[in-house]
Amino acid sequence: MKEVMEEAVLLFLLLVIYTPDAQGTRYSPPGKPELTRCRSPEKETFTCWWKPGSDGGLPTTHALYYRKENSDTIYECSDYHTAGENSCFFNKNDTSIWVNYNITVVASNALGSTFSDPVDIDVVYIVKPNPPEKVTVTVMELKEWPFLRVSWEPPHKADTRSGWITLIYELRVKLEGDDEWEMHLAGQQKLFNIFSLRSGGTYHVQVRCKPDHGFWSEWSSTSHIEIPDYLHREKSMWILIAVFSAFIFLILTWSLHMSSHSLKHCILPPVPGPKIKGFDKQLLKNGKSEDLLRVLVVSDFPPTTPSNYEDMLVEYLEVYVPQEQEVLLEESKDLHDSCLKFEGSTSDNDSGRVSCDSHTLLMDKCGEAKEEGRQTDQEDSTTEAEAQGQQKDWDQDTLMYANGDILSPEKSSGRVKTWPSVFSPLPQYTLSLPDQTSSLEMAKQHCYSDSLFCPGSTSSYLTHLGNNDNETLGPGSWEICLSNRQPYSHIPQMQTCQQVRSHSDVNISTIARKQEPAGLPLPFFRPTAYVEVQRFDEEDMVVLQSIVSDHGFHEGFPQMLQQEDYSKVKGVDSNNMLLLQTEAMKEDGDGCRCQDQVTNGVTESSCTLSISTTPHKPTAHIHTVVSTQDEMAQPASGYVDTATIFTLPTY
């Protein structure tokens, strides 16, 4: 009971307490108002708005008081209604520019009043004009490319005419349905053009303005405009253009296709391949231009003597045997002719030119030829096979002419093979020399000049030999050589015989020289004589004949001239040296010995060396030859030449 009583009392007390409190709270002084903003639309008047606080349950009134700078006078707002509720409108009389206003709002009710926080404003900086008015949007036709023209008027209150307020404008455009606006700043102008419109689209346009120092106005009401369709006219045109261009393209393609061949030939003419006789494409690919040129030069090309052979400017000499002078003459003449082809370098040390008729010349030529042969041999191994083949051919040809016993095919071949070897250190040529002693059929030695022109490979020569002048050479040569002691067959063809001949010549000449100091008439002692392998004896001896001109170039020569056989293959040395000897000099033992080196053609000149009484090593041959030549003294300039020749190829 007591508890219940106590609770009741408590409740009653609470009620008593709180009810007056509740009633009391409703009446309180007003809450604090707050000035939200003040704006001037034209820099002549302005309005301030406030937000009232709680009213305290009692009717609350608000008042706005303001004070101008540098003045203590407090003024109250005179117009609370123009601008709406909770606003104060300052008319023109009350508005001063460039003057700070201190504005305060007071809320008051029966219980009290509350002041708001003061706000300082300067009218100049609170200008926010009204939106532009009379916004008009029109579609202007510009040669079927329409554009929009937007025009407007400034807000009527803003006095831009007197310059009191300067406004700048901005407009925005968007297509109906788009979310983003396209902004355009128009400056102070009241006109604006919009281009690049979408055909048939509807545009929304809005304009707003701002004083030079102030706030942007609100956007004007949206203006709608519809663009007429103008693209369909374009479309048809574009379609037409596209079709036309496609048509033209097709025509062009077709015509190109039809004439593709002729065009191709016109634009990209086929590159002609090389058509030079004797031109070896493989050589070109190998990149050895030297070799290539050498080949070219070798093969019936106008001879360009290598610098080495400058000294071989010896004219062709004709050496012939007095006995068969006639024949010799003829042959020599032939030789001469062939030699003439090789006019060119002179290898004379005496710097002079030995007359064509001089023996020495011939010797020189032979020596040169030999050298050349050597060189060519060494240089070009590829042509070796060719040479051999040609030699074979040649041999066969020779066989025709030669006496039956002259050469067996093998021999001939061997001869052919050995021929170059004999005369030159060409390794290529010297093949089965030892086997074929008879293979000594040295080619007719010809003018050195021939050899002069085998700067390159002897093989080339040989090939040439085989190729071109096979017939002529073979038979010619053989005729001369092999025919029964016929007068010398000089190598009829210079070309073919060239190197071989030269070699033989050289050898022979050297041989001849060698013999000379020995006092033996060297059968081939015509340095420049044409020495030809006339035939093989039954004894497998190569008969060498040299075509000597009348001009005696050496004292020994006349003797030799008289000899028919100037060289015989005496045999093959153990060193695989073909020993040549002159028939006349048989008693001497060694005539010209042309030592063929089967394998190593380095010292082909050993031929001569062998002849000389002094033994020499193959390599030394050259030197000896040289020495002998020196001993020979001068009459035979060819010696000198040959010396040089021989020395040259000392590899």
Place this chain on the structure above:
Amino acid sequence: MDRVVILLSVLCLGVSSQPITDSQYLFSIAVSRVQNLHLLAQRLFSNFESTLQTDDQHQLNKIFLQDFCNSDYIISPIDKHETQRSSVLKLLSISYRLVESWEFSSRSLTGGSALRNQISPRLSELKTGIQMLITANQDGAEMFPDSTALQLAPYGNFYQSLGDDELLRRNYELLACFKKDMHKVETYLTVAKCRFSPEMNCTL
């Protein structure tokens, strides 16, 4: 500066011929220059205000109301009506005085040295331009009173010997006053220009 020189030469050459056109050109130039100066002043002020703390800002606002600008002695129209009532020459003279008052004081303004260094020469140029306009528009009779020139002196003395706190306040005041005065000149010149040749782009 260059423009002013050119204008001077042109003016000397053809003073008699088409003075109005020259004045219009001068007006346009003066207006554009003062607009530029006002923008500078605004930038300076906003920069300064941004450096202040919020408390200082409120405080300064209050203080500013109580102080005054040094150029207050120059009586100038403060509303549109008054301004429009004034003659062009009066407006020009007032503008001239305002610019002149700040010509040397602007050097003491705080803010970026780059900005500050630009203000004084520009003020000088503007002053020269306004002078030219006055000369062009002067009918010969009216001269602004010399008494106002005497009041330039206190400006310098007023801000002497101030403490650090005062310094902040002083800077604030200077910047605010400068901005206001530039706006004044801009308005006056614009109104004068439009009044001088209403057919010009004032109707825009």
